[in-house]
Amino acid sequence: MNKIKKRIIIIPLCLVACWGVYKLLPGSDENSDNANNATQRMSGGGKPLNINGLIIREQSLSDDIYINGRLIPDEEVNLSFETSGKIVKIHFDEGSSVMKGQLLAKVNDEPLQAQLKKLEAQVQLAEDRVSRQSALLEKDAVSKEALEQVKTELATLNADIELVKANIRQTELRAPFDGIIGLRQVSEGSYASPSTIIAKLTKLSPLKIEFSVNERYASDVNKGARLNFTVDGRTETYNASVYATEAQVDAETFSLKARAIYPNLRHELSPGRFVRIQLKQKEISNAIVIPTESIVPEMGVDKVFLYKSGKSQPVEVQKGLRTDANVQILSGLNIGDTLIISGTLQLRTGLPVVIDNIDSLKTDNRLGKL
DSSP states (O other), rough: OHHHHHHHHHHHHHHHHHHHHHHSSTTTTHHHHHHHHHHHHTTTOOOEEEEEEEEEEEEEEEEEEEEEEEEEEEEEEEOOOOOEEEEEEOOOOOEEEOOOOEEEEEEHHHHHHHHHHHHHHHHHHHHHHHHHHHHHHTOOSSSHHHHHHHHHHHHHHHHHHHHHHHHHTTEEEEEESSSOOOOOOOOOTTTEEEOOOOEEEEEEEEEEEEEEEEEEGGGOOOOOEEEEEEEETTOOOOEEEEEOSSSSTTTOOOOEEEEEEEOOOTSSOHHHHHHHHEEEEEEEEEEEEEEGGGEEEEEEEEEEEEEETTEEEEEEEEEEEOSSEEEEEEEEEOTTTTEEOOOOOOTTTTTTTEEEEEEEEHHHHHEEEO
């Protein structure tokens, strides 16, 4: 009886052990299912991957250089007298507009004026002498040398008068060009010398934009090149053109200095401000531009994945101009292709994908170089 009970217990245990071994055999149904699932995943089957797509369209693209610069006046000078003396009159208001040739200040010229009157009083007498000597020479009453002597005395007198007048002009401070005069540094009654700065005169129209470009782009900055610039605190974009460059690249900074000109007719901009410059090189029409993150580098080759018939397909591409966000594609893509722009690290050939969203490329159509 005990032997029968033992046999009854042993038989189920053996059946359980055999079933476990069977499940582990390669031919079992469960292992076959797992193998089939792995095969499906390797062959592109399985659950589809949700992705975002971008339909390739033509765009207009400009190849630009972005650099910093500063505004400088067309002309600027520290005003001072050419001679020394006491300032007797100041004829300008601080911060006002002045015209070229306008009298701005005056130093004492009374001694020079007195000397001028003395010399001018002698002119008539000297001219009479020349006239009398000429008449006498015609009658052979005097020598030719006597006539030449009085002529020389008259010429010397006139030269002295011109010298005094020149010294008087040096006592006058006049504007060398149209502009805005700044704050005056002296007062009437103070003594001025050629080293004394009276005020600063600045020409605000036009303004110059001074900037430097890397030597790589030196050949792109030519006379007449157009540029746009912006100024902090203002929303407007201003236009200017290059009018001159240095003759050679700076040996220390490896950059080329250039200047552009902006009319500034309304005096809305002031010198000394920093500007952000966009220097246009060329305009590219019908360009293909895609997000940088959609490119997958692989063994020195750049690839992207396209959505085709519900699956991902890799395509080799050739890059052109680029920024931090976007890159131009020279070959490999066609207008109308649907580019996969998300989940690129999980993509492989023939992987089933489902498009959740078709994005539009966020770009200002400008690719720039610094």
